[in-house]
Amino acid sequence: MTTATPTVGAGAQAAGKPTTTAGRVRNRLNSRTATLVSIVIALLWTIPTFGLFVSSFRPEAEIKSTGWWTFFTDPQFTLENYQDVLFGSSSSSGQLASYFINSLAITIPSVLFPLAFASLAAYALAWINFRGRDWLYIAIFAMQIVPLQMALVPLLKFFSTGVTLGGVQLMPAWDLVDEQKFAQVWFAHTCFALPFAVFLLHNFVSQLPRDLMEAARVDGATHPKIFRTIVLPLITPALAAFGIFQFLWVWNDLLVALIFAGGGNETAPLTVRLAEMAGTRGNEWQRLTAGAFVSIVVPLVVFLSLQRFFVRGLLAGSVKG
Amino acid sequence: MEFDFAEEQPKFLMLMYGLIAFVAVVGGLLLLLDVVPAWFARRREAQLVAASTGGAPLPRRRKPREGLFALFFLLPTLLLLAIGLVGPAIRTVLLSFMDSGGNDWVGLRNYGWMFSEDSIVRVLLNTLIWVLLVPLVATTFGLLYAVMVDKARFESIAKSLIFLPMAISFVGASIIWKFVYAYRGDDQDQIGLLNQIVVSLGGEPRFWLQESPLNTLLLIVIMVWIQAGFAMVVLAAAIKAIPGDIVEAARLDGVTPWQMFWQITMPSIRPALIVVVVTLSIATLKVFDIVRTATNGNYDTSVIANEMYNQAFRYGEAGQGSALAVFLFILVIPLVIYQIRNLRQQREG
Numbered sequence: 224m225t226t227a228t229p230t231v232g233a234g235a236q237a238a239g240k241p242t243t244t245a246g247r248v249r250n251r252l253n254s255r256t257a258t259l260v261s262i263v264i265a266l267l268w269t270i271p272t273f274g275l276f277v278s279s280f281r282p283e284a285e286i287k288s289t290g291w292w293t294f295f296t297d298p299q300f301t302l303e304n305y306q307d308v309l310f311g312s313s314s315s316s317g318q319l320a321s322y323f324i325n326s327l328a329i330t331i332p333s334v335l336f337p338l339a340f341a342s343l344a345a346y347a348l349a350w351i352n353f354r355g356r357d358w359l360y361i362a363i364f365a366m367q368i369v370p371l372q373m374a375l376v377p378l379l380k381f382f383s384t385g386v387t388l389g390g391v392q393l394m395p396a397w398d399l400v401d402e403q404k405f406a407q408v409w410f411a412h413t414c415f416a417l418p419f420a421v422f423l424l425h426n427f428v429s430q431l432p433r434d435l436m437e438a439a440r441v442d443g444a445t446h447p448k449i450f451r452t453i454v455l456p457l458i459t460p461a462l463a464a465f466g467i468f469q470f471l472w473v474w475n476d477l478l479v480a481l482i483f484a485g486g487g488n489e490t491a492p493l494t495v496r497l498a499e500m501a502g503t504r505g506n507e508w509q510r511l512t513a514g515a516f517v518s519i520v521v522p523l524v525v526f527l528s529l530q531r532f533f534v535r536g537l538l539a540g541s542v543k544g
Numbered sequence: 545m546e547f548d549f550a551e552e553q554p555k556f557l558m559l560m561y562g563l564i565a566f567v568a569v570v571g572g573l574l575l576l577l578d579v580v581p582a583w584f585a586r587r588r589e590a591q592l593v594a595a596s597t598g599g600a601p602l603p604r605r606r607k608p609r610e611g612l613f614a615l616f617f618l619l620p621t622l623l624l625l626a627i628g629l630v631g632p633a634i635r636t637v638l639l640s641f642m643d644s645g646g647n648d649w650v651g652l653r654n655y656g657w658m659f660s661e662d663s664i665v666r667v668l669l670n671t672l673i674w675v676l677l678v679p680l681v682a683t684t685f686g687l688l689y690a691v692m693v694d695k696a697r698f699e700s701i702a703k704s705l706i707f708l709p710m711a712i713s714f715v716g717a718s719i720i721w722k723f724v725y726a727y728r729g730d731d732q733d734q735i736g737l738l739n740q741i742v743v744s745l746g747g748e749p750r751f752w753l754q755e756s757p758l759n760t761l762l763l764i765v766i767m768v769w770i771q772a773g774f775a776m777v778v779l780a781a782a783i784k785a786i787p788g789d790i791v792e793a794a795r796l797d798g799v800t801p802w803q804m805f806w807q808i809t810m811p812s813i814r815p816a817l818i819v820v821v822v823t824l825s826i827a828t829l830k831v832f833d834i835v836r837t838a839t840n841g842n843y844d845t846s847v848i849a850n851e852m853y854n855q856a857f858r859y860g861e862a863g864q865g866s867a868l869a870v871f872l873f874i875l876v877i878p879l880v881i882y883q884i885r886n887l888r889q890q891r892e893g
Contacts, residue, residue, distance in 0.1 A: 347617035414628020475713030526711035
């Protein structure tokens with residue numbers, strides 16, 4: 224999307240070119256102020272992040288006594304904050320390296336599972352004829368709005384005591400300890416992601432050309448075959464879009480992790496640890512600034528390198544183009 | 545340097561189990577979907593062969609079993625939604641009519657508590673302020689910026705910078721802004737940008753996050769900062785999608801930029817505008833991370849989602865927590881119905 228915009232902009236401008244000299248001058252002035260103002264705002268928007276970033280490289284004493292902007296008149300640079308917050312041995316240091324691995328272990332399966340299940344469901348809802356198809360789609364769509372908060376208490380109970388119906392144990396309790404709790408988090412994230420994932424992928428799948436599908440059916444291809452050989456390759460951009468979405472969502476999530484992963488360094492992700500540090504040691508800015516950047520860096524890289532897909536997915540989900 | 549890689553090994557092992565489970569489940573499902581129809585097809589072929597050689601009448605061709613296929617495709621999704629969302633939602637509604645342990649029915653007592661306790665009324669009020677302000681401010685800003693950037697050079701860079709906070713976690717963003725709001729005593733150098741600005745203009749430094757109701761507004765700024773990029777990207781795309789000849793015709797008619805905005809741009813992007821406002825409203829109602837990280841709900845800043853967490857998981861009041869969750873759900877329902885109506889119109893149109 225963003226790569227295509229400059230050419231579109233230029234075309235529109237050429238089409239609407241005013242004929243009078245005065246008009247042309249005014250137009251150029253207009254676009255120049257617009258450029259200037261929009262860049263100034265964009266820079267203002269980035270200042271808070273930038274300030275934190277600069278701070279994270281300043282020595283502890285400096286951070287605590289002077290503002291980050293003094294860095295430019297009196298530059299002092301250290302990597303100690305990062306070292307402390309990632310690998311420090313004292314319990315107050317953060318020990319974020321361990322939590323970083325937790326974040327990874329939570330995120331990868333939590334992206335893969337909903338991706339697979341939702342693409343199967345989206346295909347069925349778009350291309351298999353069965354009764355009540357539209358209603359089912361709308362029902363799944365509507366589930367996007369069940370607030371997570373509503374599901375937490377019962378779902379936690381589901382994990383800890385299993386399912387009993389009239390005294391009969393239908394499903395045993397999961398009884399997970401330590402790292403095994405990852406499974407709970409995967410499960411919860413997958414459930415919560417499905418309504419939106421089905422909605423987003425359905426938008427893409429249903430827009431595939433009808434002729435293509437019919438030709439495949441006439442050639443005797445079954446639904447699973449069509450799904451694997453035709454649909455999956457064609458919706459790769461949509462899969463990427465949702466994958467990025469889900470990645471950012473899971474990596475940045477606090478609530479689900481707080482409840483299903485517990486607070487220990489065996490399972491809690493970065494966000495949980497950071498929120499804890501912000502609460503209990505809210506004035507340890509040298510650790511908070513570096514810690515915040517450790518948690519930001521992965522999603523930022525993912526986001527910047529795959530922004531194109533992300534925007535495309537966003538648009539498919541919100542405005543039908 | 546104290547980081548023992550060996551200690552982390554169980555985590556990687558668990559991750560590997562997860563990936564194996566993924567391959568097994570998805571692969572198994574696809575295999576099943578392939579094998580079963582193939583078996584049916586073979587059986588039918590055998591029947592046909594037997595029928596043609598034996599001279600018996602051909603078995604009547606049944607209609608293809610589409611529904612069965614659909615069931616298998618949808619099975620994991622429906623199962624997970626039932627366990628993860630539908631069941632729990634029903635249970636939460638039931639819990640909201642029970643006491644803290646979930647043993648006895650208490651009728652509407654939890655709801656009564658919600659509207660009579662002063663601190664909870666404050667929470668409901670805060671949520672209302674959030675849900676009124678965030679969508680309004682973020683959408684307005686996003687729209688103005690989208691219109692402006694449409695004519696600007698370096699468009700993609702400027703857009704990326706605004707959009708960037710989307711990638712930052714609410715927790716990370718809250719820390720970023722806590723740093724902006726940081727307070728140092730009168731006699732010290734300020735380290736927070738906001739207080740520095742106030743001081744250099746001759747004012748007194750203030751404890752921003754402890755002054756109610758200002759602190760709620762300052763937390764709302766964080767949410768707007770994160771979400772405005774989303775509004776901007778969607779609206780910018782909608783503006784780009786306005787057909788060029790309409791714009792050109794309006795230009796030839798000599799409309800002013802003001803008229804252009806209200807008579808051409810606004811009507812054309814109305815559907816996108818609605819989607820943005822509804823999406824932002826829903827996201828705002830559920831906001832939790834910002835309040836928890838920035839103030840932990842102290843100093844009168846708590847919102848429903850945060851209070852619900854406190855009640856259910858910290859004070860062990862499952863009934864009261866559930867009542868708050870149900871109230872949240874009721875607030876969201878009108879938005880859903882509106883969204884569904886829009887969706888149906890789009891599908892028909």
